Amino acid sequence: MTDAADRQAIDETHDARRTSWVPGADGHPDFPVQNLPYGIFSPQDGAARAGVAIGDQILDLAAVAAMLPPDVVPACGGNRLNALFALPRALRVTLRRRLSDLLSDEQYRAAVEPALHPADDCELHLPAMIGDYTDFYVGIHHATNVGTLFRPDNPLLPNYKHVPIGYHGRASSIRPSGVPVVRPVGQHKAPDAAEPAFGPSQRLDYELELGVWIGAGNALGTTIPIASAADHIAGFCLLNDWSARDFQAWEYQPLGPFLAKNFQTTISPWVVTAEALAPFRCAQPARPAGDPRPLPYLWDEVDQAGGALALELEVSLLTGAMRAAGLAPHRLSRGPASNMYWTVAQMVAHHASGGCNLNPGDLLGTGTISAPDREGFGSLLEITRGGSDPVALPNGETRRFVEDGDEILLSARARKDGYAQIGFGSCRAVVLPAVGG
Amino acid sequence: MTDAADRQAIDETHDARRTSWVPGADGHPDFPVQNLPYGIFSPQDGAARAGVAIGDQILDLAAVAAMLPPDVVPACGGNRLNALFALPRALRVTLRRRLSDLLSDEQYRAAVEPALHPADDCELHLPAMIGDYTDFYVGIHHATNVGTLFRPDNPLLPNYKHVPIGYHGRASSIRPSGVPVVRPVGQHKAPDAAEPAFGPSQRLDYELELGVWIGAGNALGTTIPIASAADHIAGFCLLNDWSARDFQAWEYQPLGPFLAKNFQTTISPWVVTAEALAPFRCAQPARPAGDPRPLPYLWDEVDQAGGALALELEVSLLTGAMRAAGLAPHRLSRGPASNMYWTVAQMVAHHASGGCNLNPGDLLGTGTISAPDREGFGSLLEITRGGSDPVALPNGETRRFVEDGDEILLSARARKDGYAQIGFGSCRAVVLPAVGG
Known part of the structure; x- marks a missing residue:
């Protein structure tokens, strides 16, 4: 053809x-x-x-x-x-x-x-046997927001606008929508505590991400040029990168998040194909004046002109009390998927640029996608400013982080004049109390 | 039984x-x-x-x-x-x-x-289908040596003696001994350069590690208590965690190494069983006075008394010129595997402590195992002090990092009076020039 x-x-x-x-x-x-x-x-x-x-x-x-x-x-x-x-x-x-x-x-x-x-x-x-799972960090507003909390003087590191930052995640603990999440226990140390402690996470959070399913792969020692990277993407899903912020802050240096992120990752089970999303591709937002031009292996005019996704993303919360009262989930945020500094083609090309082999069924996460404003923040860490500014819910409850019995629901919808709306289906999971907690 | x-x-x-x-x-x-x-x-x-x-x-x-x-x-x-x-x-x-x-x-x-x-x-x-690969960082002398190069004022971070630091690695690019390694290309930025560049790694290194094969796993949301962690270990291998130091320095913040480590990992193909190594278990070296006692989930008297391994580890180099001249490989380092701050049982118990599920055939790396002295350093980064102090080879060549045509050979031998010596067999790979480089 x-x-x-x-x-x-x-x-x-x-x-x-x-x-x-x-x-x-x-x-x-x-x-x-x-x-x-x-x-x-x-x-x-x-x-x-x-x-x-x-x-x-x-x-x-x-x-x-x-x-x-x-x-x-x-x-x-x-x-x-x-x-x-x-x-x-x-x-x-x-x-x-x-x-x-x-x-x-x-x-x-x-x-x-x-x-x-x-x-x-x-x-x-799960739609596929996931050989390897990689999580990126392409949501620039999230990177800036979180960087401000962890490193107020230096929110966005010097490499951010040159390298699509990513790291390897845990494939075995990815579960489809609907599988409850057990609150993890682990080590944490408050900044003012003398010693670390071990117990249920007190700062359990969600992260709103897109997942990218790899189609055709590449052999070890070969690369995927940016111009053909889109051909290696089979489809997309929603991804909730559950995060224990207290564990993360204590463990992440110098090698990155580990137990803070590997206790469970929830994805929507339907694979929305690259072909289904073809009409909803849009131009990658122009880089702000003064931003560096990416190196040639990451730069493709066709990708810049149509490599982004016109998707509206939402996160909602249904607490145990809301469920008991028959209330509907409360929307915590809404924003466009175009708040990604790097396109998915750039993620794929970068991942394979050193010869790392991708395989069909590998899963990439985009990293948390936040909008510049609070209404579009993709995690409670950002919405509540690290827990200091709780969210007020319509039924009078408040939330700093996710509590037992809370259910987090992600959704994504593609809309465009002249086209039928399509969506990603359900990506939800309820949090159960820690074992022995 | x-x-x-x-x-x-x-x-x-x-x-x-x-x-x-x-x-x-x-x-x-x-x-x-x-x-x-x-x-x-x-x-x-x-x-x-x-x-x-x-x-x-x-x-x-x-x-x-x-x-x-x-x-x-x-x-x-x-x-x-x-x-x-x-x-x-x-x-x-x-x-x-x-x-x-x-x-x-x-x-x-x-x-x-x-x-x-x-x-x-x-x-x-490869002996198994590797579902997930995790690399730890338990070689305390390596952590100190590398920390000194990257953070002279703060070599060992405050979490090191509380948390067995680990991170997820790439399973798809693990290859058995004998498969050549293609020098990776990638982004790097010298500290004094204005902009990053893209090209073959100029600071390609090896890392001497042990690999740990997981036997029986645990279900998601459950843990592996330290007292039974040894029962979950099927065996051991040698592991060379090939590392592009120039890529690593530029990309690793804030989420850890990615392309610097995922282009290939070489393991010895024979699985030396936990049962074969039973006579060679030894006491974990006593913690220096003043070191914190680990939290209870990481502490087991039986593990402390016999959870370490009396293995002698070696790294040798055979350059292209040495091979052409019919010379034998030159030993770069030799040291005991007991230079691990955490035992493998502590690694396993920590990994599962938050509910992350391990599966049969998962592979853990220990991280680079270095001795306190230069004769036992497990990487060229340490031996040559970041490339500033080249190694002199017997044939007059010198090395700062690994060059094309070089072959790196790892070995491990267990010896004890009254017992037959056993070893791990071959873990070797030759470096080929970068594609197009």
């Missing part, structure tokens, strides 16, 4: 006039027929398998294999999406186009409808 | 009078019948499989499955040792005892000898 045909196939699947015969799909806030995210689900009493979200239903991919392009069928089997992520972009586009037709055109309804499962009856799993 | 029977079975397999019918095994510097490390190998034109090193031969485990304890046979199949690592300690001891008998007693020779392959004809692979 040529690039031009690729683009046309993507455009047709985005046509806002395209409707689905699946009841409730048209106008669904997250999963109209224009989205078609992939995931791994198990129906009641059934084995885990690959599926596509459509409205409030899930299409079982293996059950419609006979109607899919033969080249993609092997990648749609099994209980992990790694092989699907690794498909060449042209095949991913072909599969998307076919799924769009199957779910739009009434002529396929009789054959396809038996392969649908109500999402409410299904369990969702 | 009772603990007492366990210990007896381990002791008998260590009897220095025990000999093997395998020619060359008795007195082998690494692999006499008292060692019996596991690995994954492929014979010429054969598939990868599990094996045991004995002298200069490799025993194919699957080929002698009929003679092994039935409970362990499933874990000995396949091309990864993860299931073998996960076996309960009692079964690991039973397997070791049986293998020791099979390779010692002449009555088994006719049946077992056909399952031997000359090691020189075999390829060795």
